[in-house]
Amino acid sequence: MSKAIVAVVGRPNVGKSTLFNALAGSRISIVQDTPGVTRDRIYADCSWLNYSFTLVDTGGIEPDSSDVILRQMREQAEIAVETADVIIFMTDVQAGLTESDMRVADILRRSKKPVVLCVNKVDSFAKYQNDVYEFYQLGLGDPVPVSAGQLLGLGDLLDAVTAHFPPQTEEAAEDERPRIAIVGRPNAGKSSIVNRMAGQNRVIVSDIPGTTRDAIDTAVRFNKKEYVLIDTAGLRRKSKIKEEIERFSIIRAVSAIERADVVLLVIDAAEGISEHDAKIAGIAHERDKGLLVVVNKWDLVEKDDKTMAEHKRRVREVLSFVPYADILFVSALSGQRLARIFENVDAIVENRSLRISTGVLNEILSQATAMKQPPSDKGRVLRLYYATQVGIKPPTFVFFINDKKLMHFSYLRYLENQIRETFGFYGTSIKIILRERNEKEQ
Numbered sequence: 001m002s003k004a005i006v007a008v009v010g011r012p013n014v015g016k017s018t019l020f021n022a023l024a025g026s027r028i029s030i031v032q033d034t035p036g037v038t039r040d041r042i043y044a045d046c047s048w049l050n051y052s053f054t055l056v057d058t059g060g061i062e063p064d065s066s067d068v069i070l071r072q073m074r075e076q077a078e079i080a081v082e083t084a085d086v087i088i089f090m091t092d093v094q095a096g097l098t099e100s101d102m103r104v105a106d107i108l109r110r111s112k113k114p115v116v117l118c119v120n121k122v123d124s125f126a127k128y129q130n131d132v133y134e135f136y137q138l139g140l141g142d143p144v145p146v147s148a149g150q151l152l153g154l155g156d157l158l159d160a161v162t163a164h165f166p167p168q169t170e171e172a173a174e175d176e177r178p179r180i181a182i183v184g185r186p187n188a189g190k191s192s193i194v195n196r197m198a199g200q201n202r203v204i205v206s207d208i209p210g211t212t213r214d215a216i217d218t219a220v221r222f223n224k225k226e227y228v229l230i231d232t233a234g235l236r237r238k239s240k241i242k243e244e245i246e247r248f249s250i251i252r253a254v255s256a257i258e259r260a261d262v263v264l265l266v267i268d269a270a271e272g273i274s275e276h277d278a279k280i281a282g283i284a285h286e287r288d289k290g291l292l293v294v295v296n297k298w299d300l301v302e303k304d305d306k307t308m309a310e311h312k313r314r315v316r317e318v319l320s321f322v323p324y325a326d327i328l329f330v331s332a333l334s335g336q337r338l339a340r341i342f343e344n345v346d347a348i349v350e351n352r353s354l355r356i357s358t359g360v361l362n363e364i365l366s367q368a369t370a371m372k373q374p375p376s377d378k379g380r381v382l383r384l385y386y387a388t389q390v391g392i393k394p395p396t397f398v399f400f401i402n403d404k405k406l407m408h409f410s411y412l413r414y415l416e417n418q419i420r421e422t423f424g425f426y427g428t429s430i431k432i433i434l435r436e437r438n439e440k441e442q
Helices: 016-024 068-083 099-111 125-138 154-162 170-174 190-198 249-259 275-286 307-318 339-352 358-371 409-423
Strands: 004-009 042-048 051-057 086-092 115-120 179-184 216-222 225-231 262-268 290-296 326-329 384-391 396-401 431-436
Touching (some): 016 086, 016 154, 051 154, 086 154, 099 125, 179 190, 290 307
Parallel strands (some): 004 086, 086 115, 179 225, 290 326, 396 431
Antiparallel strands (some): 042 051, 216 225, 384 396
């Protein structure tokens, strides 16, 4: 089940970034006393009790402001409202109820989304309790008093937020259709690929980067098998972003990737691979999703017998941290090789669920350690006692060793490569967990 998206909204300078940092566990947002400092939406993965969710920090909403920055932040927060599952509306008890709060509350009521009213800067419940009552006038239910700066009342706030999370239904749990997220920079041709794969124009396509402003699910059938395509807005380098609406595409991509089994990273063949593409791939890699690199508009590239090899070399160089991802050259315009996307997705889904017997796994690792001596330090040699697979999606292994400090990164990569050479695991990351055991326990 995908993670819920929780957006923190409110007028400027009520403490949204302080709350965001407190819940995220680190100082991710800039915190200053100047309204409008948080100009970019920032997200973080959070958890409370048995719930996991994506927290979104927004710029402040300033209704009817003629200031360009405040107007853009209002638009930014309104987009967050449209796509969030739950909204935390933050107010300031020390500033009191303002006309801006009333107008923001009106925006939120129109959203028809669950809203948790948060009254911040309540450093003393005894001192400010009567002032908190004033916020009942907003008509958004019981206000939750907190002090984000002093970490007071956050548990009650999170309880109120997670109470709105929908339970995972049996139907959702049993939906085994492969879910494919199509991500990439603007104008790389993601929507065109979806249209071709779906056989119909389900998504608006234009030459304007960022046309697709939301994530759209499209059910498609190929060779009597169903898939779900999740199209997302393009991601663009921050220095090139002109519309606030495009900035939120990052959050939508995170949400789409979270819901996906396999991620298609679409690259414009004419523009080539970039470091920003690597950041997008990194989101999929960190969330242990299957990954396929799709180089689109291949029909527009002038080619010789070395063109494809050179493009592959560049992609591998930039995406060196995901060597397991295959590269497919396609044309959404002509339909060239698009059918192979489904074939690759099927293989990736199968590999993500592949299980290796303990006996075979240990035989391969024993051969690997015999071929290449394990690292040592000050006379102590790394010993790999035993290994077993403990999970799938992604395939997860536990290595029992004598000392984690002796397991050099390069040797761990070597062992992973030996597993891949034997069993494949094409298109998916694999996780290796190290557990220490002393020799007396063997």
